Amino acid sequence: MRVVLRPGAALTAVPDEAERLGLRRVLVVCGPRGEEAARGVADALGAACAGLHAEARMHVPVEVAERAVEVARDSGADGCVAVGGGSAIGLGKAIALRTGLPLLAVPSTYSGSEMTPVWGLTERGAKRTGRDPAVLPRAVVYDPELTLSLPVALSVTSGVNAIAHAAEALYAPDTSPLVSLTAEEGVRAMAGALTALAAAPRDLDARGRALYGAWLCGAALGATTMGLHHKLCHVLGGTFGLPHAETHTVVLPYALAYNAPAAPEAMAALGRALDADDVPGAVRDLAAGAGVPRSLAELGLAEADLAVAARMAVGQAYPNPREITEEGVLDVLRAAYEGDRPQLNSTIER
Numbered sequence: 560m561r562v563v564l565r566p567g568a569a570l571t572a573v574p575d576e577a578e579r580l581g582l583r584r585v586l587v588v589c590g591p592r593g594e595e596a597a598r599g600v601a602d603a604l605g606a607a608c609a610g611l612h613a614e615a616r617m618h619v620p621v622e623v624a625e626r627a628v629e630v631a632r633d634s635g636a637d638g639c640v641a642v643g644g645g646s647a648i649g650l651g652k653a654i655a656l657r658t659g660l661p662l663l664a665v666p667s668t669y670s671g672s673e674m675t676p677v678w679g680l681t682e683r684g685a686k687r688t689g690r691d692p693a694v695l696p697r698a699v700v701y702d703p704e705l706t707l708s709l710p711v712a713l714s715v716t717s718g719v720n721a722i723a724h725a726a727e728a729l730y731a732p733d734t735s736p737l738v739s740l741t742a743e744e745g746v747r748a749m750a751g752a753l754t755a756l757a758a759a760p761r762d763l764d765a766r767g768r769a770l771y772g773a774w775l776c777g778a779a780l781g782a783t784t785m786g787l788h789h790k791l792c793h794v795l796g797g798t799f800g801l802p803h804a805e806t807h808t809v810v811l812p813y814a815l816a817y818n819a820p821a822a823p824e825a826m827a828a829l830g831r832a833l834d835a836d837d838v839p840g841a842v843r844d845l846a847a848g849a850g851v852p853r854s855l856a857e858l859g860l861a862e863a864d865l866a867v868a869a870r871m872a873v874g875q876a877y878p879n880p881r882e883i884t885e886e887g888v889l890d891v892l893r894a895a896y897e898g899d900r901p902q903l904n905s906t907i908e909r
Contacts, residue, residue, distance in 0.1 A: 560674075560695060560696060560697060560698065560699060561576065561579075561697070561698045561699070562698070562699045562701065562774060563576070563698070563699070563700045563701065564701040564703075564767065564770060564771065564774070565701075565702070565703075566702065566703050566704045566763060566767070567702060567704055568700045568701065568702040569596065569599065569600055569603075569642070569665050569700060569702040569704070569705050570599060570600065570603040570702075571603070572700045572702075573600050573603060573604065573640060573663060573665060573700055574603050574604050574605070574607065576663055576697075576698040576700065577604060577607055577638060577640070577663065578607075579698075580638065580661055580663075580697055580698070582607065582637050582638035582661065583607055583637060584607065584608075584609040584634065584635050584636050584637050584638070585604055585607055585608055585609055585636060585637070585638045585639065585640050585663075586608075586609045586610055586611075586612060586630065586631050586634055586636035586638070586639050586640070586654075587600055587601045587604070587608060587610070587611045587612070587639075587640045587642060588611075588612045588613075588614075588615060588627060588639060588640070588641050588642070588647055588650050588651050588654065589611070589612075589613050589615060589641070589642045589643045589647045590613065590614075590615035590616065590643050590644070590646045590647050591613055591614075592643075593613075593615075593642060593643035593644070593647060593667060594611070594613045596642055596643070596667060596705055597611060597613065597642040597643065597647075598611060600640060600642050600665060604640070609634040609635060609636045610630070610634045610636075612627055612630050612631075614626065614627065614650075615627075615641075615643065615646040615647040615649070615650040616646055616650075617645075617646050617796075617802065617803060618646075618649075618679070618681040618686055618796050618797055618800075618803065619646065619649040619650055619652075619653055619678075619679055619680050619681060620680075620681050620682070621680050621681065621682040623650065624650060624653035624654070624657070624680055627650055627653065627654050628653070628654055628657045628658060631654050631658055631660060632658065636660060637660065637661075638660050638661045638662070638663065639651050639654050639655060639660050639661070639662050639663070640662075640663045640664075640665060641662060641663070641664050641665065641673075641696075642665040642667065643665075643666075643667050643668075644666070644667055644668035644670070644717065644804075645668065645670050645672050645717075645720075645803055645804070646803075647667075648664055648666060648672050648673050649672070649678070649679055651664065651696075652678045652694035653678060653680060653694075655693050655694045656678050656691055656693055656694050659693055661697045662694065662695075662696045662697060663696055663697060663698045663699075663700065664696040664698070664699045664700070665699075665700045665702065665705070666699070666701065666705075666770070666773065667705045667706055667709065668706070668709060668713065668714075668717035668773075668804070669706070669714065669717040669718040669720070669721050669749065669769045669770065669772065669773040670717045670720040670721050670724075670773060670777070670803075670804060671720075671721040671724055671745075671772075671773035671774065671775075671776045671777025671778070671780070672777060673696055673699050673777060674699065674773075674774060674776075674777030674778040674780075674781050675695070675724075675777055675778075675780050675781035676690050676691060676692050676693075676694055676695040676781055677689070677690055677694075677780070677781070677785075678690075678691060678694045679793070679797075681796075681797045684797070684798050685797055685798060686793045686794070686796060686797020686798070687797075688785075688793060695781070699774070701767075701770040701771075701773075701774065703763050703764075703766040703767040703770060704763070704766075706766045706769070706770070707760075707761055707763065707766060710760075711756065711757050711760050711849050711850070712849050712850045712851050713804070714753065714756055714757075714760075714769065715753055715757065715808070715845065715846050715849040715851055716804035716805050716807070716808045716846070716851055717773075717804045718749050718752070718753045718769055718772070718773070718845075719753075719804070719807060719808040719811060719842065719845055719846065720803070720804045720807040720808065721745065721749055721772060721773045721776035721777065722745075722746050722749055722750070722776060722811070722842065722845075723788055723789070723792075723807045723811045724742075724745075724776045724777055724779060724780035725741075725742035725743070725745045725746045725749075725775070725776040725779050725780070726742070726746070726788070726811065726815060726825065726829060727780065727783070727785055727786045727788055727789060728741075728742045728776075728779035728780050728782070728783040729742045729743070729779075729822070729824075729825035729828050729829065730786065730818060730821075730822035730824075730825035730880045731783035731784045731785075731786065731878065732784060732878045733782075733783050733784055734783050735782075738779050738782050738783055739828060741775050741778055741779045741782075742775070742776065742779035742828070743828045743829075743831060743832045744775055744832075745772050745773075745774075745775030745776035745777075745778075745779060746772070746776065746828075746829060746832035746833065747772075747831075747832040747833075748768055748769075748771050748772035748775065749768075749769060749772030749773065749776060750772075750832065750833055750845060751768065752765050752766075752768035752769035752771075752772055753769065753845055754845075755768070756769060757848070757849055784877075784878050785877065786818070786877065786878055786879040786880070787814055787817065787818065787872070787877075787879045787881075787883055787888070787891075788807075788810060788811055788814035788815075790872050790877055791810055791814065791868070791872050791888070791891070791892070792806050792807050792810055794868050794871045794872050795810070795855070795860065795868060798867075798868070798871060799860055799864055799868065801855070801858045801859065801860060802858065805851065805852055805858055806855075806858060808846055808851055808852075809852060809853065809854060809855055809857075809858060809895055809898070810855075810891075810895050811842055812839040812840065812842045812843040812901045813839070813891045813892075813894045813895045813901050814891060815829075815838055815839040815842060815901070816839040816891075816894075816901040816902060816903050817881060817887065817890070817891050818879065818880050818881050819838065819839070819903055820881065821880040821881035822880040822881070825880070826838050829842075837903060838903075839901040839903055840900055840901060840903075843900065843901065853898040854895065854896060854897060854898025855892070855895045855896040855898075856896050856897070856898065857898065860896065862896060865889060865892045865893060865896055866889060868892055869885050869888040869889040869892055870885060872888050873885045873888055
């Protein structure tokens with residue numbers, strides 16, 4: 560993968576990267592809200608653009624993916640450029656997964672999903688994910704100018720989503736010293752950038768540092784295995800339709816508080832990156848004053864759904880530093896539903 564990070568790169572680097580890959584008919588995909596930026600990229604591609612498909616949707620419903628694959632095939636595309644947030648990147652990955660077409664990513668938010676070989680599709684109320692090297696973009700073009708109009712609240716939630724990637728990479732069973740260094744630096748960069756851009760949303764340097772943080776946090780997750788936090792967010796998003804980045808922002812402090820006793824080294828790294836002793840509290844404080852929902856109740860989840868979500872989250876095995884029980888997961892969800900400051904336990908109950 561090649562990574563380009565500079566102001567204006569969306570319009571200057573994408574045509575160069577497409578040419579480097581030998582692509583002559585590139586389909587540009589995006590969501591409705593990102594169509595203006597995507598059209599600029601399509602215009603920059605000129606004759607190499609096979610069309611613009613602006614139908615990406617949150618959590619990548621399988622019917623939306625199938626329609627996009629059909630459009631890609633009908634247009635004779637030999638590659639795909641995804642412009643936008645996680646929905647657009649996710650749709651681009653779905654096209655790459657089904658067709659084998661090379662993918663270029665132009666992110667407009669900070670989640671870092673463009674750096675992972677992880678794909679996700681939602682079908683019949685359940686979100687399933689997998690890994691395939693075919694969905695890893697051949698090039699990622701980071702353009703800070705593309706994110707200047709991103710509201711502070713969305714900037715913060717997508718940035719905390721990236722921090723969630725790094726946090727789970729730090730305590731993954733297949734982590735490594737290189738992954739740990741990448742994850743810690745990613746969290747440090749992202750936390751500092753979010754603080755700066757909350758104070759000055761048009762600060763291009765802060766926007767660029769947030770993209771740098773997203774790059775590192777996403778790369779850390781791409782090299783490791785997801786745990787409890789991501790599983791909970793996939794259930795809450797895929798089954799109950801909660802918004803992706805906002806759900807990560809609400810849940811992460813409580814998932815960290817649950818795992819902290821079993822992951823002291825990961826918590827120490829996060830503490831260094833955040834310059835804080837109370838890591839779950841510090842993560843929660845990143846969203847303070849940004850107008851971001853602080854609880855699952857605010858996101859629209861019904862209290863009666865908590866037990867259903869807990870059962871679903873423990874329904875299949877996945878790695879996590881602390882043993883996952885239905886009662887423990889329900890406690891995490893209840894705390895996230897209420898939205899109070901997370902309580903950090905120093906021991907694991909046996």
